[in-house]
Amino acid sequence: MNIALIAHDERKKEIIQFATAYTNILKNHQLFATGTTGKKISDATGLPIHRFQSGPLGGDQQIGAKIAEDEMDMVIFFRDPLTAQPHEPDISALLRLCDVHQIPLATNLAGAEILIRALDRGDFEWRNVIKDKKKDQE
Numbered sequence: 001m002n003i004a005l006i007a008h009d010e011r012k013k014e015i016i017q018f019a020t021a022y023t024n025i026l027k028n029h030q031l032f033a034t035g036t037t038g039k040k041i042s043d044a045t046g047l048p049i050h051r052f053q054s055g056p057l058g059g060d061q062q063i064g065a066k067i068a069e070d071e072m073d074m075v076i077f078f079r080d081p082l083t084a085q086p087h088e089p090d091i092s093a094l095l096r097l098c099d100v101h102q103i104p105l106a107t108n109l110a111g112a113e114i115l116i117r118a119l120d121r122g123d124f125e126w127r128n129v130i131k132d133k134k135k136d137q138e
């Protein structure tokens, strides 16, 4: 599965702890991230991560584009709900696209743990069914 990992600055420590704790699951998937988040996670865990631009420079929009193309299967986005972000419209757009395209989304650690365990159990295999169906229609 293609998984996007994103965290605002106040939540970066938390996403590194999350990625470290679940490295054994994450290593079986293709990982994507906004610039700084991706660098910090790969430095801490050694996981290979495709890095987009930093969030304020367009990284959220790049991940949004992947969702619009149905190329992202899960989004884990540790948002900072207490600090205004200069790129708030990009963040809202990304969350909106998850809803438009029915992409599993967690915006905090508690939700992320549920999603990652469900992923490991195979609960998201329906994503492959949808993708296969789309391929057949092309």
Ligand SMILES: O=C(CO)COP(=O)(O)O
Residues within 6 Å of the ligand: 006, 007, 008, 009, 033, 034, 035, 036, 037, 038, 053, 054, 055, 056, 059, 060, 091
């Ligand atoms: O701002 C972000 C998400 O909105 C995250 O960007 P960075 O990972 O580059 O800090």
